[in-house]
Amino acid sequence: MMAAEAVLEAATVRLRPLARRDVPLLLRWTNDPGVRHWLHRSESPPATLELAQARVEEMRRDPRTLAWCIEAGGRPIGDVRLLEIDTTHGRAELGIAIGEKDSWDRGYGTDAIRRVLRFAFQELGLRRVWLITDADNARGIRCYQKCGFVQEGFLRGHRLRYGRPLDMLAMGVLREEWEAQPSR
């Protein structure tokens, strides 16, 4: 992981660097069919502890990745990542998953993303953060829009879900747009 091992405090959540001790939780979340449905991993066999461990290690080693565990009221509920952090071009990709389903629809994801955007634009000096999401992920898209992302592309059949092609949206937010947001 990159040098900045920052703990980020937000209104309703706290983001702390993802750690080895989170592996069993991540494993449970990503193997939950209701969560996997929205992930590229829907096409892979359920992960094992070893696989999940290796993924976390890889993220920690990768200088282009920053990953946080999202905690609400002291309880870990999901994770949020900046991927492919490119300092030459000033951009990164965002990924988020709320693994505890009883924490869905409570604004935790929105809060976490807003905090990560602030970190990306202000601390890392990025110009652009973007993401891809399933075109039928209405809840996710609404959340991303609330955070300032706008749709930039429609990627036809970009991934498979249970073997069938699924369209995805590309969305992006630029620093100057984010700066102009009253609710950032």
Next chain:
Amino acid sequence: MISESILQGKRVRLRPVAEPDLPLFVRWLNDHEVRYWLSMADGPGLTLESEREWFDEMRADPATVAWCIETEDGLPIGNLGLHAIDEAHGRATLGIFIGEKAYWGRGYGTEAIRQVLSYGFREMDLRRIALGTDEDNARGIRCYEKCGFVREGLLRAHRLRGGEPVNAVAMAVLREEWERGALGDHDGR
């Protein structure tokens, strides 16, 4: 990884990238007119050492294959690769450059891409091949469209070029579109 496959077209031949190609790649990629359209334009200049590092990484990476593009006379003129190859989702990203500028605008890139689309869809069993290119790269976009790519989006200020934000066009071609041959004839099909 190193492709084992040689793709033979009418006028171009794609053969696996090899270590002796590296000095040539360094020359091409340090040429400002060639670099201009590549995302490395805003990075540091290339050296034989940095290119060797790229080569070793590429060779070890199962999600990347790269070919050297040669003319009918066996002259290397450019490089073409598939990146981010995702078998589970049946997709990859295409990247190409013609490093010998005398061969720009002569259809070599188009023919090379058609070869690789055929290989990607038929041999690798991909469903989708995507790419990103600068919005103002008219020659490139025309070539990609000829090969069947369609525009899927505009990624705003996706990269910097000479320090200035540039929009990227996202394009892709799906296997069924390619099979339909909506484009008339595919060389090498």
